[in-house]
Amino acid sequence: MISSLYFILPLLGGYTLSSVYLLKNPHILHRKKRSAFYCTHVSHRGGCGERLESTMEAFTHAVEQGTQMLEMDCHLTRDGHVVVSHDENLLRQTGLDVTISSLNLQDLPLYKERLEVTFYAGRYSSGADRKFALLEDVFRKFPETPVSVEIKENNIQLMEKVSDLVRRYNREDITVWASVRSRILKECRRTNGSMPYSFSESRGLLLLLLFYSGLLPFLPLGESLLQFYLPRIINRTFISEKRILRNKLVISLIERVTMRKSLFNHLAARGIQVHLFVCNKDDDIKAAFEVGATGVMSDYPTLLSRYLCRSPSRD
Helix, strand or coil: CHHHHHHHHHHHHHHHHHHHHHHHCHHHCCCCCCCCCCCCEEEHHHCCCCCCCCCHHHHHHHHHCCCCEEEEEEEECCCCCEEECCCCECHHHHCCCCEHHHCCHHHCCCCCCEEECCCCCCCEEECCCCCCEEHHHHHHHCCCCCEEEEECCCCHHHHHHHHHHHHHCCCCCCEEEECCCHHHHHHHHHHCCCCCEECCHHHHHHHHHHHHHCCHHHCCCCCCEEEEECHHHHCCCHHHHCHHHHCHHHHHHHHHHHCCHHHHHHHHHCCCEEEEECCCCHHHHHHHHHCCCCEEEECCHHHHHHHHHHCCCCC
16 A cells, blocks of 8 residues: 555646646647637626616617627527527516517517616616617627627527528627537537537536646637626625525635636636626626636626726736
8 A cells, every 4th residue: 555655646746736737838738719809898688787688779888888798698589580688588577477489579578667687686777778689680780799699498490590690690700609508508509610609507517627626727628708607796696595695604615616716817828718797896897807807797888898997907
C-alpha cells in the first residue's frame, strides 16, 4: 500500500499541476472560438423593466439605449407564425387563460396595460405597444443585432420555422440557440448546426463538475455562451418561495460553488461568453462583473448603459 503511494501521489500531483496550468492557459490545447459578436450589454425580454416585455417597442427602446444583444423566447401559433413571448400560456401577460398554440396570429390578445417585472418584485412596466411581436419583425428591423432565442418546448416545427427565418435573414452567426433542456437544444442543433448555442442546465452542471474535478482544461466545449443566474437574484424572485432558498447560508454556498472567477476567465479565454442575469440594480451588475462575467443581462437597458458609461473598466 505504501509503495503504491510513491506512484499515485506523483501522478496526482502532476495531474493537478497540469490542470491548474491549462486552466489558466487554455490556448495550449484549444483554439479560441471566433464569434461574430461580443456582447457586454444584454436586454432580458427586450428590457422588460422599461417597456412591456418582448414587444417591438421594448426591442426598439433597448437598441436605442445601446444594448448589444436581445434575449427572447419564442412560441408557435396555430397557423404557424413564430411569436416572441416568454410564456406559452397567456394568463400572466394578458389575463386570459389561453395558449399561443391554440390561437391564430390574428386572435392573439393584447398584453395587459401594466406588467410586473418578474425579477424585480413590486416594479411594473408599461408601454404604448401591447401587441405580441413576430420573430421575423425583430430580424427585419434589427438585422445586425445579435439575438438569443430560447426554445422552451420540444416542438420540431417551431425549431424549423426559427431556423428558416434565421437563414432567410442571413444571420446564422449572430443568432443563438438557447434552452434549459439538453434534449431540446440537441434538436435545435440538429435543425440548424450552423448557429452558435448556449449551455443547457445539465451541461452547466457538468461544466461545474469538470471544473472541480480538474478535467475541464483537457476537454473540448461546443457551446459559445453560458447564461446563468447571479445567485443573489434567485433569493429575491419567484424561487424564493422555497424555504431552503431563503437561507442565506444556502445562497452563500451556491454562490461560492458557481461564481468562480477562474472558471469564467477560462471560458472567456476559450472564446465562450459568460452572461449573468437578471441584474436590475447597480450592485448586482457590479457583482456580476467582479466574478468574471463578460456580459450582463438586465431588464433595464438604460440602467445598464449608465453603469457601463460610469465604469468603462471592469477588471
